[in-house]
Amino acid sequence: MVNCPVCDAVLELDEEELDEGDPVDCSECGAELLVTGKDPLELQPADDVEDDDEEDFDFDEEDDEESLDEEEDDEEEEDWK
Numbered sequence: 001m002v003n004c005p006v007c008d009a010v011l012e013l014d015e016e017e018l019d020e021g022d023p024v025d026c027s028e029c030g031a032e033l034l035v036t037g038k039d040p041l042e043l044q045p046a047d048d049v050e051d052d053d054e055e056d057f058d059f060d061e062e063d064d065e066e067s068l069d070e071e072e073d074d075e076e077e078e079d080w081k
Helices: 046-080
Strands: 023-025 032-038 041-045
Touching (some): 032 046, 041 046
Antiparallel strands (some): 023 032, 032 041
16 A cells, blocks of 8 residues: 555555556545556656656756757867868
8 A cells, every 4th residue: 555645645556557657546636646666666746757857858958959069069170170
């Protein structure tokens, strides 16, 4: 058994049937949750997990673009020499 991270209600879930990333709804408060761990079973609000993923992705994408721009600038400088 696991508790809802939003309202602390006890959720009766078949833990063997769940995999990491599976969606779960709290029967008490209606919160949309995601399984974030299996042993022990851990749940997080879906909004928190999605926000974390989006922030990481955006941050990495910006870093990659900056790195590519710097590499292109270096190549252009070498061509002029």
